[in-house]
Amino acid sequence: xxxxxxxxxxxxxxxxxxxxxxxxxxxxxxxxxxxxxxxxxxxxxxxxxxxxxxxxxxxxxxxxxxxxxxxxxxxxxxxxxxxxxxxxxxxxxxxxxxxxxxxxxxxxxxxxxxxxxxxxxxxxxxxxxxxxxxxxxxxxxxxxxxxxxxxxxxxxxxxxxxxxxxxxxxxxxxxxxxxxxxxxxxxxxxxxxxxxxxxxxxxxxxxxxxxxxxxxxxxxxxxxxxxxxxxxxxxxxxxxxxxxxxxxxxxxxxxxxxxxxxxxxxxxxxxxxxxxxxxxxxxxxxxxxxxxxxxxxxxxxxxxxxxxxxxxxxxxxxxxxxxxxxxxxxxxxxxxxxxxxxxxxxxxxxxxxxxxxxxxxxxxxxxxxxxxxxxxxxxxxxxxxxxxxxxxxxxxxxxxxxxxxxxxxxxxxxxxxxxxxxxxxxxxxxxxxxxxxxxxxxxxxxxxxxxxxxxxxxxxxxxxxxxxxxxxxxxxxxxxxxxxxxxxxxxxxxxxxxxxxxxxxxxxxxxxxxxxxxxxxxxxxxxxxxxxxxxxxxxxxxxxxxxxxxxxxxxxxxxxxxxxxxxxxxxxxxxxxxxxxxxxxxxxxxxxxxxxxxxxxxxxxxxxxxxxxxxxxxxxxxxxxxxx
RNA sequence: GCUCUUGUAGCUCAGGGGUAGAGCACUUCCUUGGUAAGGAAGAGGUCAUGGGUUCAAUUCCCAUCAAGAGCUCCA
Numbered sequence: 001x002x003x004x005x006x007x008x009x010x011x012x013x014x015x016x017x018x019x020x021x022x023x024x025x026x027x028x029x030x031x032x033x034x035x036x037x038x039x040x041x042x043x044x045x046x047x048x049x050x051x052x053x054x055x056x057x058x059x060x061x062x063x064x065x066x067x068x069x070x071x072x073x074x075x076x077x078x079x080x081x082x083x084x085x086x087x088x089x090x091x092x093x094x095x096x097x098x099x100x101x102x103x104x105x106x107x108x109x110x111x112x113x114x115x116x117x118x119x120x121x122x123x124x125x126x127x128x129x130x131x132x133x134x135x136x137x138x139x140x141x142x143x144x145x146x147x148x149x150x151x152x153x154x155x156x157x158x159x160x161x162x163x164x165x166x167x168x169x170x171x172x173x174x175x176x177x178x179x180x181x182x183x184x185x186x187x188x189x190x191x192x193x194x195x196x197x198x199x200x201x202x203x204x205x206x207x208x209x210x211x212x213x214x215x216x217x218x219x220x221x222x223x224x225x226x227x228x229x230x231x232x233x234x235x236x237x238x239x240x241x242x243x244x245x246x247x248x249x250x251x252x253x254x255x256x257x258x259x260x261x262x263x264x265x266x267x268x269x270x271x272x273x274x275x276x277x278x279x280x281x282x283x284x285x286x287x288x289x290x291x292x293x294x295x296x297x298x299x300x301x302x303x304x305x306x307x308x309x310x311x312x313x314x315x316x317x318x319x320x321x322x323x324x325x326x327x328x329x330x331x332x333x334x335x336x337x338x339x340x341x342x343x344x345x346x347x348x349x350x351x352x353x354x355x356x357x358x359x360x361x362x363x364x365x366x367x368x369x370x371x372x373x374x375x376x377x378x379x380x381x382x383x384x385x386x387x388x389x390x391x392x393x394x395x396x397x398x399x400x401x402x403x404x405x406x407x408x409x410x411x412x413x414x415x416x417x418x419x420x421x422x423x424x425x426x427x428x429x430x431x432x433x434x435x436x437x438x439x440x441x442x443x444x445x446x447x448x449x450x451x452x453x454x455x456x457x458x459x460x461x462x463x464x465x466x467x468x469x470x471x472x473x474x475x476x477x478x479x480x481x482x483x484x485x486x487x488x489x490x491x492x493x494x495x496x497x498x499x500x501x502x503x504x505x506x507x508x509x510x511x512x513x514x515x516x517x518x519x520x521x522x523x524x525x526x527x528x529x530x531x532x533x534x535x536x537x538x539x540x541x542x543x544x545x546x547x548x549x550x551x552x553x554x555x556x557x558x559x560x561x562x563x564x565x566x567x568x569x570x571x572x573x574x575x576x577x578x579x580x581x582x583x584x585x586x587x588x589x590x591x592x593x594x595x596x597x598x599x600x601x602x603x604x605x606x607x608x609x610x611x612x613x614x615x616x617x618x619x620x621x622x623x624x625x626x627x628x
Numbered sequence: 629g630c631u632c633u634u635g636u637a638g639c640u641c642a643g644g645g646g647u648a649g650a651g652c653a654c655u656u657c658c659u660u661g662g663u664a665a666g667g668a669a670g671a672g673g674u675c676a677u678g679g680g681u682u683c684a685a686u687u688c689c690c691a692u693c694a695a696g697a698g699c700u701c702c703a
Binding site: 056064065066067162163164165166167170171172176177178179181207211212218220224270271272275276278279319320322351353354355356357358359363451452453470536538539540541566567568569570571572573574575576577578584586588589590598600605606 | 629630631632633639659660661662663664665666676693694695696697698699700701702703
């Protein structure tokens with residue numbers, strides 16, 4: 001937030017550290033800008049930095065750039081590359097730079113009627129003691145601190161990728177610019193490889209696979225961001241819940257169930273209403289109040305005031321589970337001997353995410369957290385955090401998800417959005433930091449990433465198109481115990497305030513399964529696969545034998561189906577492969593005679609014949625061990 | 629929420645001012661076949677919704693709803 005402007009401007013030191021690839025991409029951004037300036041001389045350029053997979057340049061332009069323009073843009077870029085213009089650095093005085101900007105000369109091919117408005121703005125942000133440099137390639141002069149490659153001829157392997165819009169300087173109150181994205185690599189081979197990787201990634205997109213494999217459905221009639229789990233998806237979710245459930249028992253959690261709504265007063269106490277009203281579904285107003293209000297002809301604004309003041313009461317779809325769990329904790333008196341109390345629930349919550357934010361399973365409006373709240377003493381905080389991290393590690397380890405990063409979210413010292421005593425924050429932050437060091441993986445401390453009520457550790461993974469998603473989370477909370485006046489009786493026979501820890505190893509079932517679909521590209525390990533075994537009789541004659549094997553496997557709880565369609569076995573195999581079924585059992589005359597099945601694995605191929613008993617044992621063991 | 633793009637059969641998509649087409653899936657028939665597609669026939673659509681322009685709109689225009697990309701946001 002506060003640092004978004006700083007992010008726009010790299011320090012000189014950071015610029016010196018720009019990698020060769022970033023330098024190349026940044027230079028290609030200038031080539032892009034040169035091409036756009038040729039095609040549309042009235043273009044006003046803002047910033048054009050390298051980014052993770054390429055670069056972009058922000059431009060304000062009457063003409064709406066569409067993918068249809070890409071050929072023309074790339075054509076111009078190729079000419080500029082071919083001309084092999086030198087990237088020339090020139091140090092100028094502030095006054096000179098300003099003069100050029102006033103005459104529209106910056107980020108342009110020549111003087112213009114209008115000043116280079118964004119460049120003037122950017123000039124003003126450059127610290128007094130910093131030198132001001134221009135980079136020139138051909139007639140294109142741009143205000144730029146560099147660094148660049150030597151010549152435009154170095155920028156051969158590029159591609160214009162997409163165009164989107166972005167707020168100037170990342171501030172939603174600023175005008176929106178057209179952001180043209182491109183990518184560039186050292187050579188064509190690397191570029192082609194990158195483009196192929198993107199194509200492959202599209203194939204494992206969870207939204208596509210969710211449809212192909214019949215895992216989930218989002219229906220307009222139900223609502224945006226509200227996920228319907230279809231039978232296949234439900235199997236995966238249930239297996240994951242069982243898996244977590246087993247570990248909860250081992251770690252001394254108690255399972256609870258709570259309703260999906262709670263009174264507004266509950267959230268007034270927690271501080272979530274009306275503070276977070278914008279990101280909640282509107283309250284459900286009590287019947288009697290509703291009627292009275294309607295009779296009064298109460299308007300919308302009035303209603304909202306009355307809700308805020310508490311004059312009218314109602315219920316809120318729960319945006320989180322904490323208050324309910326707190327009330328469970330509070331329904332008993334607690335001695336220090338009882339602590340920690342660990343309450344776990346797969347709790348469904350509802351949040352009014354902005355419509356532009358919704359997407360697939362990863363950002364939704366109703367989702368189920370594998371939530372738990374731990375109420376403990378100050379002394380227990382560290383061990384409890386360790387326990388939580390242990391659980392996250394077990395989860396990610398079992399699923400083979402090792403491509404994640406750990407983020408320790410600390411408060412932003414300059415912001416006032418945080419509640420609670422700074423001394424307690426310090427304590428919580430150091431507890432988390434200490435716990436994170438025991439993790440054995442690198443972690444990054446990120447100021448400003450804390451929740452408003454406390455610091456946290458997040459496990460972040462990337463989806464197929466490189467977007468980061470927060471999955472598992474462990475958060476310390478000194479705030480809610482205060483607001484609800486939680487207490488336990490200490491060994492000194494006087495009341496003390498417990499500390500709360502929120503934790504969710506998956507984060508939400510929706511997001512986690514979405515990410516998991518992409519992680520496995522739909523090829524779930526046998527224990528998670530909606531259909532674990534498919535039996536393929538060679539012809540109609542062997543359907544009865546297939547059915548007999550089916551019955552035996554079902555006894556062991558194996559999820560199995562028989563494909564009795566009137567098709568050749570090749571076609572049946574193809575279908576089973578497309579459905580990503582781990583095991584195919586082929587039954588024909590040979591197998592019938594020996595009471596065997598021919599085993600084919602979706603990745604390993606033909607594995608030869610086994611007796612039904614042997615196959616059963618093998619698969620049951622594989623499932624029980626949750627092997628990958 | 630903002631900008632842009634998109635919305636045609638269950639799925640993937642083509643088409644285009646004169647009320648629609650392919651492949652896969654589905655149904656039926658022929659075929660009884662050994663490790664990624666055997667053949668034939670059939671059924672299936674108010675072309676997202678609501679307005680407007682027009683003799684005529686699924687096609688053009690506007691709005692709404694939804695999806696996608698990016699930005700902003702994410703207790």
